[in-house]
Amino acid sequence: MSSLVEKTSRKEYHDRWDAIAREETAKVEDEDKADADASKEALGTDKGPNCEAEALDLAAREKLKEAKQAVERRQAEERAMELVVGADAGPRTTIDAAALGDRRVVVVRGCRDARVTLAADLAPKLIKVFVSDCRDCALSLECGLVTSFVEVSRCERSTLFVRAKLHTVQCDLCVDCTIAWASPALFDAAAPEGPRVFSAACRALVVDAGGGRTSTAENLDDALPDSGVRADEQQFVTACVGGQLLTERVVAGGTSTRLVGATARDLEAEGAAAPAGDLAAAADRDKCAGNQAFGNREYAQAAVHYTMALESGGTAPAGRGAAVLYANRSACFLKLGDHAKALADADASVAADGAYCKAHFRKGLALHALKRYRDALPALAQAQKLEPKNKQIAEALKFAEMRLARG
Numbered sequence: 001m002s003s004l005v006e007k008t009s010r011k012e013y014h015d016r017w018d019a020i021a022r023e024e025t026a027k028v029e030d031e032d033k034a035d036a037d038a039s040k041e042a043l044g045t046d047k048g049p050n051c052e053a054e055a056l057d058l059a060a061r062e063k064l065k066e067a068k069q070a071v072e073r074r075q076a077e078e079r080a081m082e083l084v085v086g087a088d089a090g091p092r093t094t095i096d097a098a099a100l101g102d103r104r105v106v107v108v109r110g111c112r113d114a115r116v117t118l119a120a121d122l123a124p125k126l127i128k129v130f131v132s133d134c135r136d137c138a139l140s141l142e143c144g145l146v147t148s149f150v151e152v153s154r155c156e157r158s159t160l161f162v163r164a165k166l167h168t169v170q171c172d173l174c175v176d177c178t179i180a181w182a183s184p185a186l187f188d189a190a191a192p193e194g195p196r197v198f199s200a201a202c203r204a205l206v207v208d209a210g211g212g213r214t215s216t217a218e219n220l221d222d223a224l225p226d227s228g229v230r231a232d233e234q235q236f237v238t239a240c241v242g243g244q245l246l247t248e249r250v251v252a253g254g255t256s257t258r259l260v261g262a263t264a265r266d267l268e269a270e271g272a273a274a275p276a277g278d279l280a281a282a283a284d285r286d287k288c289a290g291n292q293a294f295g296n297r298e299y300a301q302a303a304v305h306y307t308m309a310l311e312s313g314g315t316a317p318a319g320r321g322a323a324v325l326y327a328n329r330s331a332c333f334l335k336l337g338d339h340a341k342a343l344a345d346a347d348a349s350v351a352a353d354g355a356y357c358k359a360h361f362r363k364g365l366a367l368h369a370l371k372r373y374r375d376a377l378p379a380l381a382q383a384q385k386l387e388p389k390n391k392q393i394a395e396a397l398k399f400a401e402m403r404l405a406r407g
Contacts, residue, residue: 082107097121111137134158167194175203184211197238207238215245248288283309303332323353330362342366357386373404
């Protein structure tokens, strides 16, 4: 019993001292606050800034806060205007006027293995369409848009089917994607200012205008020789030129008759000079035409265009620019079976730029075609050294070694 009393008394003792300590701490804090308030009142700091600089700083902060709030309100309003079709969409999804409601923008984002249809009755109110991060999808645009503009980004193996009048498509960072018009008449209905497909950092982007008019835009490492600018930082435009679909590099932000997307051909037509650092307008045009012809398996015509590019401006291009053109023409001669000319152009490509992988690869292929397997090996080995992860080079090297071993 005495032990229990002793414990109870000890607890009460400590509790009383804890209460006293809390009361004293509260008193000290109250006194500190009173002193601080008195000091502010004496100095006048409780009524506003102490100087003009401080006042300006406070005003700037207030304006920044107001601007941030305005941006947040606008972003919230924009989100409220968006209808988002996301990863939870079914394999077949149709957006019509009833589904759109009061919203004005459709965002198709993160869909997989899906077909999304934008119905024709959206035409009076739908402003714009954004498609991003989709894979193995098809988007059927069956309505016109107020802006006549669709933006596609970061998609893989997906297709935009255009079934209504459309002037502009912006396609960025896409792989194995297609922009296809339902008919040649529908494509031509947007002339003369369209349709135009702008692209940047895309791989194997196919534009199909119908009627056999197609163009494959490949933004390759050699897209901008000697410019010091990476190819994936450049913009390309695909449009109908002279009845054919042509993909060209955008070399200027605008001209007197075109606000955006001027090509070397546009500048030449207006009598303007291409910006410093670009290839001569004619050479750039002929190279693009050569790439188009090669993509269409018109190898002889492609070789002619590459020759014109090499000879334009009175002097042959140098460095990487010459290496690319010679290597491209070498590829044409290989396809045409003229292996000696292919080797000569490959040697010229190596001489122009020994660090260009395709130059050595074309030389190796030409020597292999001439059955000079022992000579082909060092050329292919140099190409592999420059691009060690290139499977095509590895296979060519292995095949040449096998043919050499067979004698």
